Amino acid sequence: xxxxxxxxxxxxxxxxxxxxxxxxxxxxxxxxxxxxxxxxxxxxxxxxxxxxxxxxxxxxxxxxxxxxxxxxxxxxxxxxxxxxxxxxxxxxxxxxxxxxxxxxxxxxxxxxxxxxxxxxxxxxxxxxxxxxxxxxxxxxxxxxxxxxxxxxxxxxxxxxxxxxxxxxxxxxxxxxxxxxxxxxxxxxxxxxxxxxxxxxxxxxxxxxxxxxxxxxxxxxxxxxxxxxxxxxxxxxxxxxxxxxxxxxxxxxxxxxxxxxxxxxxxxxxxxxxxxxxxxxxxxxxxxxxxxxxxxxxxxxxxxxxxxxxxxxxxxxxxxxxxxxxxxxxxxxxxxxxxxxxxxxxxxxxxxxxxxxx
Ligand code: S5P
Numbered sequence: 001x002x003x004x005x006x007x008x009x010x011x012x013x014x015x016x017x018x019x020x021x022x023x024x025x026x027x028x029x030x031x032x033x034x035x036x037x038x039x040x041x042x043x044x045x046x047x048x049x050x051x052x053x054x055x056x057x058x059x060x061x062x063x064x065x066x067x068x069x070x071x072x073x074x075x076x077x078x079x080x081x082x083x084x085x086x087x088x089x090x091x092x093x094x095x096x097x098x099x100x101x102x103x104x105x106x107x108x109x110x111x112x113x114x115x116x117x118x119x120x121x122x123x124x125x126x127x128x129x130x131x132x133x134x135x136x137x138x139x140x141x142x143x144x145x146x147x148x149x150x151x152x153x154x155x156x157x158x159x160x161x162x163x164x165x166x167x168x169x170x171x172x173x174x175x176x177x178x179x180x181x182x183x184x185x186x187x188x189x190x191x192x193x194x195x196x197x198x199x200x201x202x203x204x205x206x207x208x209x210x211x212x213x214x215x216x217x218x219x220x221x222x223x224x225x226x227x228x229x230x231x232x233x234x235x236x237x238x239x240x241x242x243x244x245x246x247x248x249x250x251x252x253x254x255x256x257x258x259x260x261x262x263x264x265x266x267x268x269x270x271x272x273x274x275x276x277x278x279x280x281x282x283x284x285x286x287x288x289x290x291x292x293x294x295x296x297x298x299x300x301x302x303x304x305x306x307x308x309x310x311x312x313x314x315x316x317x318x319x320x321x322x323x324x325x326x327x328x329x330x331x332x333x334x335x336x337x338x339x340x341x342x343x344x345x346x347x348x349x350x351x352x353x354x355x356x357x
Contacts, residue, residue, distance in 0.1 A: 054089025239287025
């Protein structure tokens with residue numbers, strides 16, 4: 001398939017999803033196709049690890065439900081702190097929630113509840129065993145969230161603080177008396193949602209802060225902030241021994257991805273699944289480990305005794321054509337995670353360059 005031989009910088013131009021376009025550019029910029037699976041046990045360790053390994057990765061994968069001490073505060077909690085680190089180092093946050101339920105339930109799990117995943121995770125994933133309508137349900141939830149974020153931004157800027165010329169369409173703000181609630185009872189004098197852009201985000205919102213408490217710039221140099229779009233990966237194949245996902249199931253994922261190109265970025269899979277001429281989905285692949293430094297590579301590394309199976313970055317990226325390797329214990333359990341992350345980054349990037357040539 002053409003995407004196997006295309007540089008990420010080229011794929012950045014043709015991917016449908018705005019976040020995929022961003023991610024491909026980020027990969028090119030950081031020379032990294034590494035995702036850290038940050039499966040540590042406490043929020044404190046998670047944040048420390050993200051800060052130390054951030055320079056080597058383009059995606060940080062979380063399982064918020066295995067972290068103790070996760071702070072759910074939507075203004076100051078763990079999600080917000082992760083988002084600030086993501087901005088500082090230039091990586092996207094992927095909550096590996098593997099949603100699987102009826103559409104209505106996943107909408108609520110995705111956007112509400114304790115964790116409010118949609119607020120801090122650029123990317124999440126879903127198992128579509130329950131049927132592909134849930135992908136549409138999640139896409140709808142993400143679109144509504146984005147519209148609401150923009151609405152909140154607009155109202156918080158417009159209420160009582162008229163600033164000339166801030167709206168793209170040149171519309172004047174009208175804060176001069178009158179009813180300042182819209183028909184749904186929300187506060188704010190202007191109700192048009194679509195004309196707002198990200199530049200109106202109030203600087204004092206912690207989720208959108210551009211500097212940390214010490215005044216350091218948090219935007220990774222060389223690239224702007226990611227778009228406010230949310231993305232989904234379909235869990236099309238798994239790394240574990242005896243996985244029950246059939247070829248038909250994987251094919252259903254491919255079809256669902258094509259039907260929701262503006263929300264589905266790609267797959268969690270063990271091999272490349274782009275087959276139609278204009279497919280440009282991104283593949284992220286767990287079950288990745290390197291033999292210890294100095295030992296010879298033969299593509300395969302011993303599993304964990306609990307069903308996990310491992311391949312090397314070279315086998316996954318060069319041979320099987322996936323794009324991003326997801327590494328957990330291979331990095332976390334090493335004596336020096338930042339150094340080990342760099343070793344994985346170099347190997348995985350080399351495997352990508354080998355595929356191109
Ligand atoms: O097929 C899969 C899909 C996923 S998302 N196999 C996996 O192992 N994962 C996740 O990747 C798993 O939940 C874990 O968070 C990570 C692999 O961790 P490691 O320590 O084995 O590298």
